[in-house]
Structure formats: C-alpha cells, structure tokens
Amino acid sequence: MDNDKFIELCKEKVAEYVIGDMHNTPSYISKDSVYVVWLNRTLQNCKALLSTTVSNGMYYEVTYNGDKNELYFDAYSHVHNRAFKLDE
Numbered sequence: 001m002d003n004d005k006f007i008e009l010c011k012e013k014v015a016e017y018v019i020g021d022m023h024n025t026p027s028y029i030s031k032d033s034v035y036v037v038w039l040n041r042t043l044q045n046c047k048a049l050l051s052t053t054v055s056n057g058m059y060y061e062v063t064y065n066g067d068k069n070e071l072y073f074d075a076y077s078h079v080h081n082r083a084f085k086l087d088e
Contacts (some may be wrong), residue, residue, distance in 0.1 A: 001064060006046045007036060010062040013073055014050050017060070021075075029054060 001009075011031040018029050029052060037059065038049040044066025051059045057078040064071050 001044075001046065001066065003039065003041060003046070006041075006064055007039070007048065009064075009071065010034075010036070010048045010050055010060075013062060013071070014052065014060045017073070017075060018052060018054060018058075 008031070011034040014034045015029055015031050033053045034050055035052070036048055036050055040047050046064040046066075048062050049059060050062065059076050059078065061074040061076065062071065
C-alpha cells in the first residue's frame with residue numbers, strides 16, 4: 001500500500017469512528033476534517049498519528065501490517081500535559 005492510499009484510508013477510518021462512536025461531537029465530519037500529525041513507513045508497514053478539527057482532545061493511531069494485510073486502529077484522549085524544567 002502506498003502512502004497516499006494509506007493516508008486516505010486512515011482519514012476514512014477516523015471520520016467513521018468520530019461519526020459512529022463519539023458523543024458530544026458534530027454528527028458529521030468528513031475526511032477533510034482529519035489531518036495527519038505524524039507518518040512513518042518501514043518496509044511494507046505504515047503508522048500514522050492523526051487528529052481532527054473537532055475540539056475534543058482525541059487523537060488516533062492507525063497501523064498497517066503489510067505482512068498480514070491488516071489495519072489496526074487506536075483512539076486516545078489527551079488527559080494531561082505537564083512541562084518539566086531541565087537543568088542545563
């Protein structure tokens with residue numbers, strides 16, 4: 001699977017998830033509301049981190065296993081962010 005096809009598939013899966021499984025979000029979003037934060041390809045495997053324009057603190061990880069032709073989908077919620085001052 002090439003990167004463009006993988007990204008389109010990821011955006012479709014995230015949009016489907018947001019429409020079908022999330023509460024308190026717009027009843028409809030399109031693939032255009034989904035964006036790639038990070039993308040990596042190693043041999044026949046791909047992984048992407050994605051988010052949406054919906055302000056709900058969610059992000060999504062989609063992994064393609066080229067050996068098994070399987071797609072794995074994980075949804076995460078941003079719970080906490082903390083800064084640590086480092087000594088120089």
